Amino acid sequence: MSPDRGGSAVTAAGAAAATDVAAEHRDRKAEHIELSLEQGMQLRASFFDEYVFDHQALPEIDYDDIDLETEFLGRALEAPLLISCMTGGTGEATRINRNLAEAAQRAGIAVGVGSQRKALEDPVQAESFKIRPLAPSVPLLANLGAVQLNYGFGIDQCRAAVEMIDADALVFHLNPLQEAIQPEGQCDFSGLVEKMGAIGRELDVPLVVKEIGCGLSVEAAKGIREAGISIVDSAGLGGTSWARIEASRASDVELGELFADWGVSTPRSIQALRSVGGLTIIGSGGVRRGLDAAKAIAMGADMVGLAQPFLVAAVDSADRVVEAARRVERELRIAMFCLGVRSIAELQRVELLKRTER
């Protein structure tokens, strides 16, 4: 075989492999988007409904003085909101990411991208993640599955994910239930805390550790903090059900229903994270309204994340995403007004009651 022919054979094989990788990811991410838009993939119970605030008939403040501004990852935000990490890769994901990024910039809120694994394995896909030009001044979060640290990824891939999108932080997601149900799941979760800690010590930007809908427990939070990581995202039980989504992809609805309500509810997860101390907390998982956001903050969250509601809006347009963010902000403001608090810091000191105590 001449060097020329050898070269083209290698190139052809490489191209075929890249196409396979692309096809596998395109299908999975496209299915995730499609399925998470179905109502049946949401948990029906909102755990936030179990809590209520004590109404203050004498708030003694002017509604117009309420200030939602905060700071996250060194950048100023108009409200303590995050568009949780979701997508990238497919054609539809490119449009969704661009709508999310444009809206985040206009609304002055933070935004994350979905797992960049595919773009690291197949650079053609990187374009769909590169949303920094559309969101130049808000916090932008890179994303990888922590389990990839047991499947060949290390500091080089982590740095590359951050550089690819000029991110302010790298999010590691923990998703053992999803991987266990997913037909193509990767289930070696051993030694991950130590590995994440080592990455955190080498990386130039902070790490964030999140679940994807089953919540972080006290034990998980302690491990994460002991590894030197100080930003956590509850991503608790109460919203998008990855058990249902993956079981639906695997045509095993029974397994999905069995594990649909597996996890730490978002309120309990946020309270667990607060009890550990020394953590910046993003409260997420089933946050749907500004009143849920107010409760998450009163429970201890510094920021509040929403995924599925922003996805629904982003499928339509950036305008719809901005409207969704403004709606959440208005509901949050009304709650703060009727509690007599002017700032996010004050809201964090308000006590919640169990609904049964009202």
Ligand SMILES: Cc1cc2nc3c(=O)[nH]c(=O)nc-3n(C[C@H](O)[C@H](O)[C@H](O)COP(=O)(O)O)c2cc1C
């Ligand atoms: C379509 C879709 C794709 C997602 N992909 C990722 C991902 O790649 N990485 C990640 O950390 N979380 C991912 N998530 C999980 C969300 O960030 C979030 O933790 C979860 O959906 C719970 O929030 P929600 O109840 O507001 O939807 C995804 C969510 C959705 C809806």
